[in-house]
Amino acid sequence: MENGEASLTTCLRFKEQKPMQNPKLTAKQRKETKQQNPKTTKGRQKIEIKEIKEENKRQVTFSKRRTGLFKKAAELSVLCGAQVGIITFSRCQRIYAFGNVKTLIESYLRMTPVMLRSYYGGDVESGGGDGDGRMWWEREVESVPEEEMDEYMKGLNGLRENLWARICEMGGDPTVQVNAQVCEDLMAPVNWKMTDENLTVRNDQGQAGYDGY
Amino acid sequence: MENGEASLTTCLRFKEQKPMQNPKLTAKQRKETKQQNPKTTKGRQKIEIKEIKEENKRQVTFSKRRTGLFKKAAELSVLCGAQVGIITFSRCQRIYAFGNVKTLIESYLRMTPVMLRSYYGGDVESGGGDGDGRMWWEREVESVPEEEMDEYMKGLNGLRENLWARICEMGGDPTVQVNAQVCEDLMAPVNWKMTDENLTVRNDQGQAGYDGY
DNA sequence: TACTATCCATAATT
DNA sequence: AATTATGGATAGTA
Numbered sequence: 001m002e003n004g005e006a007s008l009t010t011c012l013r014f015k016e017q018k019p020m021q022n023p024k025l026t027a028k029q030r031k032e033t034k035q036q037n038p039k040t041t042k043g044r045q046k047i048e049i050k051e052i053k054e055e056n057k058r059q060v061t062f063s064k065r066r067t068g069l070f071k072k073a074a075e076l077s078v079l080c081g082a083q084v085g086i087i088t089f090s091r092c093q094r095i096y097a098f099g100n101v102k103t104l105i106e107s108y109l110r111m112t113p114v115m116l117r118s119y120y121g122g123d124v125e126s127g128g129g130d131g132d133g134r135m136w137w138e139r140e141v142e143s144v145p146e147e148e149m150d151e152y153m154k155g156l157n158g159l160r161e162n163l164w165a166r167i168c169e170m171g172g173d174p175t176v177q178v179n180a181q182v183c184e185d186l187m188a189p190v191n192w193k194m195t196d197e198n199l200t201v202r203n204d205q206g207q208a209g210y211d212g213y
Numbered sequence: 214m215e216n217g218e219a220s221l222t223t224c225l226r227f228k229e230q231k232p233m234q235n236p237k238l239t240a241k242q243r244k245e246t247k248q249q250n251p252k253t254t255k256g257r258q259k260i261e262i263k264e265i266k267e268e269n270k271r272q273v274t275f276s277k278r279r280t281g282l283f284k285k286a287a288e289l290s291v292l293c294g295a296q297v298g299i300i301t302f303s304r305c306q307r308i309y310a311f312g313n314v315k316t317l318i319e320s321y322l323r324m325t326p327v328m329l330r331s332y333y334g335g336d337v338e339s340g341g342g343d344g345d346g347r348m349w350w351e352r353e354v355e356s357v358p359e360e361e362m363d364e365y366m367k368g369l370n371g372l373r374e375n376l377w378a379r380i381c382e383m384g385g386d387p388t389v390q391v392n393a394q395v396c397e398d399l400m401a402p403v404n405w406k407m408t409d410e411n412l413t414v415r416n417d418q419g420q421a422g423y424d425g426y
Numbered sequence: 427t428a429c430t431a432t433c434c435a436t437a438a439t440t
Numbered sequence: 441a442a443t444t445a446t447g448g449a450t451a452g453t454a
Contacts, residue, residue, distance in 0.1 A: 043431020044451045049291050061451085062293040068449060069285050072435095073299070076282055078262050080275040081304050086286070087317045089296040104300045256445025257437045274437085281435055285449095 062090060070098045275303060283311045 052058040066088060073084045077099070085104035088096040265271040279301060286297045290312070298317035301309040 039431075041430050041432095041453050042451080043453095044433055044449080045431095046433065047292075047451065049288050051294050052292050057451095058293050062289070062295060064450065065285070065289045065292070069282070069289055069297075071449090072278070072282050072285060075262050076275070076278045076301075079260075079265050079278070080271050081264050082275060083300075083302040084282075085300045087296075087298045088289075089317070091294050104302070252445075254439050254444050254446095255437080256439090257435080257447060258445095259447065260437070270437095277436060284435090 066096060073098055271304075279309060286311055 052061055070086065073086055076082060077084045083100065083104060085099035085101045086097065087101060088098075090096065265274055283299065286299055289295060290297045296313065296317060298312035298314045299310065300314060301311075303309065
């Protein structure tokens with residue numbers, strides 16, 4: 001740990017040589033003495049990337065860095081004409097989302113081949129289904145021959161279960177639907193303005209002025 | 214446009230006073246002259262946040278900033294014990310994703326009340342369904358009374374269409390399923406290591422060494 | 427919350 | 441791709 005020791009030494013030396021600030025001085029006095037001794041804080045120090053234990057510090061960091069992350073995402077989107085969506089769950093499962101998350105999720109799922117598979121029948125029949133270019137689960141109920149009806153029902157039922165299972169895979173009671181206020185079209189592709197209100201999505205009505213973590 | 218003029222002036226002055234570098238010098242010679250004249254480039258300059266027109270420059274910026282964004286997301290996740298997922302579509306609809314996107318999407322959808330509504334029947338019946346605490350679409354086919362079967366079928370069929378419609382809402386041919394190689398569990402909560410291979414998700418097999426945008 | 431010194435991401439350049 | 445100098449994000453403090 002030569003590195004750690006080195007930075008510790010630096011830190012101590014700093015403290016010994018320059019006591020940060022005389023707490024007895026008023027703000028005005030501090031401002032006046034700035035010219036002679038401009039160093040009033042240690043400024044930003046390097047931190048190790050590991051979980052922050054202190055609850056309060058962690059909340060502050062989460063708030064600051066989340067804001068920074070969303071700002072970077074907005075810049076990336078504008079500069080490069082890309083769509084960017086971010087979903088964040090804080091420790092206490094509060095959602096913070098950035099971008100047109102709903103649309104992006106749908107695009108994402110559409111490009112994910114595992115989405116629609118029959119629960120009972122294994123993989124979706126490849127090659128376009130039953131001769132008319134549609135998958136079996138795309139056919140009208142009325143077009144299913146009577147003799148295939150039972151199998152079709154089973155498949156459809158399984159598909160429904162499978163979809164629901166996928167949605168609820170994370171656990172928890174599937175019948176409980178948290179009534180989240182979900183922002184959906186936050187980010188215009190150009191001239192997007194960054195405000196905390198635009199960025200932050202809350203599960204409940206947090207008190208104003210308290211970030212809520 | 215005082216600002217633009219000012220920065221232009223600055224730029225010109227720099228060029229006039231300090232020609233960046235003599236192109237005739239070898240790398241070794243440049244390194245040796247560093248001590249006398251340390252300024253060899255203009256370094257990072259301030260840019261306006263607007264769409265980059267030059268294709269090549271935009272690709273480079275997208276690659277750099279995407280990497281930076283994902284790194285920030287990883288740090289946020291580790292420092293604050295939060296789950297973070299990012300979905301990015303480049304201009305040419307190439308997916309780049311970060312984090313356990315699948316899981317986060319499922320959580321997100323679970324907290325979104327609009328997910329499951331009957332296509333025909335309007336809203337899901339509130340209050341727990343038909344007396345056994347389950348929604349109608351959760352019931353086994355076998356438990357549906359004969360006289361309700363037709364309506365049930367219609368509802369189920371509608372539900373299926375509704376789900377699929379939601380998934381495909383973005384447009385495009387729903388039967389086309391791009392075989393995306395989707396990373397699913399990229400980010401361990403702690404000790405997560407940042408490598409380009411871990412971060413980048415491609416829709417196709419790009420040539421090695423070419424970022425592909 | 428606001429400030430400030432520091433450090434890191436990245437625009438420009440090779 | 442690699443390098444360098446700058447600009448902006450942010451850790452620490454008040």
